Amino acid sequence: MKRRTAVLTAGALTGAVALTGCSASGAGPQRAELSVSASYMPQPVSADMAAGFLTITNKGGAGDELTSVSSDVAGQVTMHSTTGGAMTEKSSFAIPAHGRLVFRSGGNHLMFEGLKRAPKQGQKVTLRLGFAASGPLTVEMPVRATTYNPSTGH
The missing domain is CATH 2.60.40.1890 (PCu(A)C copper chaperone)
Structure with missing residues (x-):
């Protein structure tokens, strides 16, 4: 049971990091216009x-x-x-x-x-x-x- 929880937690963290990376790269740098x-x-x-x-x-x-x-x-x-x-x-x-x-x-x-x-x-x-x-x-x-x-x- 502990092994299954650890695998699910690691999977959730990997998904969160991947989503954060996508949103940051799609926004582009913030600058004044x-x-x-x-x-x-x-x-x-x-x-x-x-x-x-x-x-x-x-x-x-x-x-x-x-x-x-x-x-x-x-x-x-x-x-x-x-x-x-x-x-x-x-x-x-x-x-x-x-x-x-x-x-x-x-x-x-x-x-x-x-x-x-x-x-x-x-x-x-x-x-x-x-x-x-x-x-x-x-x-x-x-x-x-x-x-x-x-x-x-x-």
């Missing part, structure tokens, strides 16, 4: 500083982090969060799996510091976004009117 939308820069009112806004969407099954932003139009681009009216510079922002990271006026935003030229309405500014796990993305950010509000389109 990033895209950018709704990017814009209001035409700067300052000669040396501008703000930028965009949305990064992650349709993948793994999260990632935005770790750097650069542009040839500025000496540096920094990332900021705004909470309760207080602005804080951040070194990275999480982008959850099946989620998004939103940079908007009054919230998370990009600051273009040390402008090398003054971007004008109708032009585009090129950004390079760096991530912890995914490859970099290049974004063409349109320059809008100083008072542009995406919710009204003006």
Whole structure:
């Protein structure tokens, strides 16, 4: 009787391992699938500083982090969060799996510091976004009117 129980238990374990192997290999690796939308820069009112806004969407099954932003139009681009009216510079922002990271006026935003030229309405500014796990993305950010509000389109 003991031998029969041991054989049945070993058979059950082998079946469980085989099923686990099948499900894992069929799922493929989990990774982020990033895209950018709704990017814009209001035409700067300052000669040396501008703000930028965009949305990064992650349709993948793994999260990632935005770790750097650069542009040839500025000496540096920094990332900021705004909470309760207080602005804080951040070194990275999480982008959850099946989620998004939103940079908007009054919230998370990009600051273009040390402008090398003054971007004008109708032009585009090129950004390079760096991530912890995914490859970099290049974004063409349109320059809008100083008072542009995406919710009204003006």
